[in-house]
Amino acid sequence: MVTPLRSDGGTRRYTESHLKRFQLLGAAVDAGHRISDLVELDQAILAQLAGTVRTRAVDRQASNRKGEYVTLDPRSVTEAIGYAKELDATNVERCLGIQYRLLGASTFRTHFCRVLLTRVGTLWEQGEISMATEHLLSAALKSLLLRTFDASSTAANAPKVVFTTPDDEQHELGLLIAAGVAADAGAEVINLGPQLPADVVGRAVLKQHPFALALSMVNVPLGTQRAYVRRLRNILPDPIQIWLGGADARNDIAGCEVLGLEEMAARIREVVAVRASATS
Numbered sequence: 001m002v003t004p005l006r007s008d009g010g011t012r013r014y015t016e017s018h019l020k021r022f023q024l025l026g027a028a029v030d031a032g033h034r035i036s037d038l039v040e041l042d043q044a045i046l047a048q049l050a051g052t053v054r055t056r057a058v059d060r061q062a063s064n065r066k067g068e069y070v071t072l073d074p075r076s077v078t079e080a081i082g083y084a085k086e087l088d089a090t091n092v093e094r095c096l097g098i099q100y101r102l103l104g105a106s107t108f109r110t111h112f113c114r115v116l117l118t119r120v121g122t123l124w125e126q127g128e129i130s131m132a133t134e135h136l137l138s139a140a141l142k143s144l145l146l147r148t149f150d151a152s153s154t155a156a157n158a159p160k161v162v163f164t165t166p167d168d169e170q171h172e173l174g175l176l177i178a179a180g181v182a183a184d185a186g187a188e189v190i191n192l193g194p195q196l197p198a199d200v201v202g203r204a205v206l207k208q209h210p211f212a213l214a215l216s217m218v219n220v221p222l223g224t225q226r227a228y229v230r231r232l233r234n235i236l237p238d239p240i241q242i243w244l245g246g247a248d249a250r251n252d253i254a255g256c257e258v259l260g261l262e263e264m265a266a267r268i269r270e271v272v273a274v275r276a277s278a279t280s
């Protein structure tokens with residue numbers, strides 16, 4: 001949760017940033033989140049859960065100008081969940097639509113969705129929301145997230161990245177968030193959607209010959225991940241990279257790499273720059 005420094009005598013020493021983290025953890029717990037859901041979150045997300053965030057707008061399409069600060073109001077999360085509990089789809093869509101326009105696609109995707117879904121997960125475990133409520137919210141988020149990338153608006157020689165999840169992996173929202181981040185970094189996103197067998201993915205990838213195949217692993221046993229990647233590696237030529245992301249992604253599987261959102265975006269930007277300099 002917080003790893004203290006040690007003095008020569010072994011006494012724990014906390015820095016300003018440790019203390020800030022303790023404060024944010026406390027505030028997020030007070031706001032109703034479970035400590036076990038919080039421990040691995042980075043400072044920015046913790047600040048949002050604690051209701052104290054101001055984040056820099058990084059969107060390239062939305063109305064807010066790049067570099068401006070936007071504030072995520074925690075009441076917007078509570079309001080959307082409230083309507084979803086009533087199964088009031090119109091107001092759920094209205095609330096989420098407002099946040100999408102207000103925050104811009106990028107901040108909506110990487111901040112608002114994560115805060116909302118972490119809260120949904122906590123409420124679900126506490127038995128405070130029904131499966132119907134979760135499905136309503138997931139469907140509304142999915143339709144907005146799908147709007148955040150669009151193959152027709154990418155550059156002609158953009159690196160293609162194919163996105164999907166293994167057969168039994170239903171969790172799809174993280175995949176869509178990652179696809180949006182990739183598109184913003186300059187990739188042409190080919191989203192195959194979730195739950196595809198390795199053979200089907202392999203054939204699709206061979207047809208498109210992308211720069212990379214990106215897989216999301218949120219609830220996939222290690223053995224299944226390993227077998228899935230092995231099967232794909234047998235089908236795909238070596239230059240096609242396989243990237244794993246998601247909370248369950250394991251970094252001890254041969255033939256692929258585990259990447260975070262930022263690392264993936266940096267990787268894509270690098271290829272975009274190389275291709276741009278090669279053509280200029």
Ligand code: B12
Nearest residue numbers: 117121168169170171172173174178214216245246247260
């Ligand atoms: C919504 C949800 C569902 C929905 C999914 C709807 C949909 N269309 O996606 C439904 C109802 C289908 C569902 C089902 C289940 N769920 Co569920 N679900 C959730 C919930 C509430 C949100 C998931 C989510 O979207 N998270 C938000 C995104 C933003 O997070 P993420 O997926 O990790 O993605 C982020 C990063 O990991 C990364 N990322 C993700 N993919 C990729 C890919 C690449 C390439 C990169 C670079 C990055 C990247 O980017 C994202 C943004 O940061 C979570 C609770 C929670 N706290 O997350 C539980 C949760 C994920 N579910 C869980 C479980 C156990 C299940 C079920 C087994 C429940 C059951 N008993 O049936 C089933 C499994 C179904 C299956 N076979 O897959 C567990 C998983 C625990 C684990 N890993 O061991 C969680 C954590 C809840 C819990 N605390 O128990 N679930």
